[in-house]
Amino acid sequence: MKKYALIIILSCLNLTLFGQQKKYFLEITFYDGDFKGTHVFYPEKGNYMSQINLEYFEGTSNLNASKLIADNGMQIHYINRHFKGEATLGKHNAKKYTSGCGSFNFIDIKNNQPYKKIDGDFSGCTSTTITKVSNWKKGIVKNKRTVSGNFTDTVTFKYRMDNGSKKTINTKVSVKFKARESRRF
Helix, strand or coil, rough: CHHHHHHHHHHHHHHHHHCCCCCCCCEEEEEECCCEEEEEEEEECCCCEEEEEEEEECEEEEEEEEEECCEEECCCEEEEEEECCCCCCCEEEEECEEEEEEEEEEECCCCCCCCCCCCCCCEECCCEEEEEECCCCEEEEEEEEEEEEEEEEEEEEEEEEECCCEEEEEEEEEEEEEEEEEECC
Protein backbone atom coordinates (compact mmCIF):
# COMPACT_ATOMS: atom_id res chain seq x y z
CA MET A 1 0.00 0.00 0.00
CA LYS A 2 2.83 2.40 0.84
CA LYS A 3 4.37 1.66 -2.55
CA TYR A 4 1.20 2.79 -4.36
CA ALA A 5 0.91 5.90 -2.21
CA LEU A 6 4.52 6.80 -3.02
CA ILE A 7 3.89 6.29 -6.74
CA ILE A 8 0.80 8.52 -6.61
CA ILE A 9 2.68 11.24 -4.69
CA LEU A 10 5.62 11.13 -7.13
CA SER A 11 3.24 11.25 -10.11
CA CYS A 12 1.45 14.30 -8.70
CA LEU A 13 4.76 16.00 -7.94
CA ASN A 14 5.96 15.28 -11.48
CA LEU A 15 2.79 16.78 -12.99
CA THR A 16 3.07 19.84 -10.76
CA LEU A 17 6.72 20.49 -11.52
CA PHE A 18 6.84 19.62 -15.19
CA GLY A 19 3.23 19.95 -16.37
CA GLN A 20 3.13 23.65 -15.55
CA GLN A 21 6.25 24.62 -17.50
CA LYS A 22 5.65 27.04 -20.35
CA LYS A 23 8.11 25.56 -22.81
CA TYR A 24 6.69 26.94 -26.05
CA PHE A 25 5.72 30.60 -26.49
CA LEU A 26 5.19 33.59 -28.76
CA GLU A 27 6.43 36.98 -27.54
CA ILE A 28 4.86 39.74 -29.61
CA THR A 29 5.71 43.43 -29.40
CA PHE A 30 3.15 45.78 -30.96
CA TYR A 31 4.81 49.12 -31.75
CA ASP A 32 1.51 51.05 -31.72
CA GLY A 33 -2.23 50.54 -31.94
CA ASP A 34 -4.69 49.01 -29.48
CA PHE A 35 -2.28 46.32 -28.28
CA LYS A 36 0.82 48.52 -27.96
CA GLY A 37 3.47 46.86 -25.80
CA THR A 38 4.95 43.40 -25.37
CA HIS A 39 2.73 40.38 -24.70
CA VAL A 40 3.90 36.78 -24.13
CA PHE A 41 1.45 34.08 -25.25
CA TYR A 42 1.47 30.43 -24.19
CA PRO A 43 -0.65 27.40 -25.01
CA GLU A 44 -3.62 27.27 -22.66
CA LYS A 45 -3.19 24.54 -20.06
CA GLY A 46 -5.66 21.69 -20.52
CA ASN A 47 -6.70 22.74 -24.05
CA TYR A 48 -5.23 20.28 -26.58
CA MET A 49 -6.21 22.65 -29.44
CA SER A 50 -3.94 25.33 -27.95
CA GLN A 51 -0.48 24.82 -29.43
CA ILE A 52 2.55 26.33 -31.18
CA ASN A 53 3.99 24.29 -34.05
CA LEU A 54 6.36 24.51 -36.96
CA GLU A 55 5.56 22.46 -40.05
CA TYR A 56 7.59 21.78 -43.19
CA PHE A 57 5.91 20.84 -46.46
CA GLU A 58 7.06 21.03 -50.08
CA GLY A 59 9.94 23.45 -49.45
CA THR A 60 8.07 25.83 -47.12
CA SER A 61 8.06 26.11 -43.34
CA ASN A 62 4.97 27.35 -41.53
CA LEU A 63 5.02 28.65 -37.97
CA ASN A 64 1.45 28.30 -36.72
CA ALA A 65 -0.28 28.59 -33.39
CA SER A 66 -3.85 28.57 -32.19
CA LYS A 67 -5.80 29.49 -29.09
CA LEU A 68 -2.89 31.06 -27.19
CA ILE A 69 -3.35 33.13 -24.06
CA ALA A 70 -1.23 35.75 -22.30
CA ASP A 71 -1.03 36.22 -18.54
CA ASN A 72 -3.11 39.40 -18.92
CA GLY A 73 -5.97 37.40 -20.53
CA MET A 74 -5.33 38.56 -24.11
CA GLN A 75 -6.01 35.69 -26.52
CA ILE A 76 -4.77 34.93 -30.05
CA HIS A 77 -7.21 32.83 -32.03
CA TYR A 78 -4.76 31.91 -34.81
CA ILE A 79 -1.41 33.02 -36.20
CA ASN A 80 0.73 31.62 -38.99
CA ARG A 81 3.84 32.78 -40.80
CA HIS A 82 5.44 31.15 -43.86
CA PHE A 83 9.09 31.12 -44.87
CA LYS A 84 11.05 29.34 -47.57
CA GLY A 85 13.08 26.27 -46.77
CA GLU A 86 13.59 24.09 -43.76
CA ALA A 87 14.11 25.62 -40.31
CA THR A 88 17.92 25.86 -40.16
CA LEU A 89 20.02 28.49 -38.39
CA GLY A 90 20.07 31.84 -40.19
CA LYS A 91 17.76 34.05 -42.24
CA HIS A 92 14.96 32.69 -44.40
CA ASN A 93 12.95 34.64 -46.98
CA ALA A 94 9.21 34.90 -46.49
CA LYS A 95 6.89 32.82 -48.66
CA LYS A 96 4.23 35.10 -50.13
CA TYR A 97 0.69 33.98 -50.72
CA THR A 98 -2.31 35.91 -52.09
CA SER A 99 -2.73 38.32 -49.15
CA GLY A 100 0.73 38.36 -47.59
CA CYS A 101 3.06 35.97 -45.79
CA GLY A 102 0.78 34.76 -43.05
CA SER A 103 -2.20 35.68 -40.91
CA PHE A 104 -2.83 36.90 -37.37
CA ASN A 105 -6.37 36.70 -35.95
CA PHE A 106 -8.13 37.56 -32.72
CA ILE A 107 -11.69 36.56 -31.73
CA ASP A 108 -13.36 37.92 -28.61
CA ILE A 109 -14.68 34.60 -27.34
CA LYS A 110 -15.39 35.93 -23.83
CA ASN A 111 -17.15 39.04 -25.23
CA ASN A 112 -15.14 41.40 -23.02
CA GLN A 113 -13.44 43.45 -25.77
CA PRO A 114 -14.87 46.20 -27.99
CA TYR A 115 -14.28 44.01 -31.08
CA LYS A 116 -15.87 40.76 -32.24
CA LYS A 117 -13.08 39.73 -34.57
CA ILE A 118 -9.78 41.01 -35.94
CA ASP A 119 -8.32 39.56 -39.13
CA GLY A 120 -4.69 40.42 -39.82
CA ASP A 121 -2.19 39.76 -42.59
CA PHE A 122 1.60 39.98 -42.42
CA SER A 123 1.99 42.38 -45.33
CA GLY A 124 5.69 43.32 -45.20
CA CYS A 125 6.91 39.79 -45.97
CA THR A 126 10.25 40.29 -44.20
CA SER A 127 12.69 37.48 -43.48
CA THR A 128 12.49 35.11 -40.49
CA THR A 129 15.64 34.41 -38.49
CA ILE A 130 16.07 30.99 -36.90
CA THR A 131 18.27 31.40 -33.81
CA LYS A 132 18.26 27.92 -32.26
CA VAL A 133 17.39 24.41 -33.41
CA SER A 134 17.57 21.39 -31.09
CA ASN A 135 18.47 17.88 -32.18
CA TRP A 136 15.67 15.59 -33.32
CA LYS A 137 14.28 13.33 -30.60
CA LYS A 138 12.91 10.02 -31.83
CA GLY A 139 9.33 9.34 -30.81
CA ILE A 140 7.01 6.41 -31.36
CA VAL A 141 5.30 7.90 -34.43
CA LYS A 142 7.13 11.21 -35.03
CA ASN A 143 10.51 12.80 -34.55
CA LYS A 144 10.37 16.08 -32.60
CA ARG A 145 12.60 19.09 -32.04
CA THR A 146 12.38 22.64 -30.75
CA VAL A 147 12.94 25.64 -33.05
CA SER A 148 13.43 29.24 -31.88
CA GLY A 149 13.52 32.39 -33.97
CA ASN A 150 12.14 35.85 -34.66
CA PHE A 151 10.89 38.29 -37.27
CA THR A 152 9.68 41.88 -37.50
CA ASP A 153 6.95 42.75 -39.97
CA THR A 154 4.01 45.01 -40.74
CA VAL A 155 0.54 43.68 -39.96
CA THR A 156 -2.68 45.01 -41.46
CA PHE A 157 -5.51 44.43 -38.98
CA LYS A 158 -9.15 44.63 -40.08
CA TYR A 159 -11.45 45.00 -37.07
CA ARG A 160 -15.13 44.12 -36.84
CA MET A 161 -16.40 45.94 -33.76
CA ASP A 162 -19.24 44.93 -31.40
CA ASN A 163 -21.36 47.82 -32.72
CA GLY A 164 -20.97 46.60 -36.31
CA SER A 165 -18.46 49.24 -37.41
CA LYS A 166 -15.17 48.38 -39.07
CA LYS A 167 -11.69 49.85 -38.90
CA THR A 168 -8.28 49.05 -40.38
CA ILE A 169 -4.94 49.56 -38.63
CA ASN A 170 -1.41 49.00 -39.94
CA THR A 171 1.20 48.37 -37.25
CA LYS A 172 4.70 47.05 -36.90
CA VAL A 173 5.19 43.91 -34.78
CA SER A 174 8.21 41.95 -33.60
CA VAL A 175 7.68 38.26 -32.89
CA LYS A 176 9.97 35.92 -30.96
CA PHE A 177 8.99 32.26 -30.86
CA LYS A 178 9.87 28.87 -29.49
CA ALA A 179 7.89 26.16 -31.25
CA ARG A 180 7.72 22.39 -31.57
CA GLU A 181 8.41 20.81 -34.94
CA SER A 182 7.46 17.20 -35.54
CA ARG A 183 7.68 14.92 -38.56
CA ARG A 184 6.46 11.43 -39.23
CA PHE A 185 9.14 8.98 -40.20
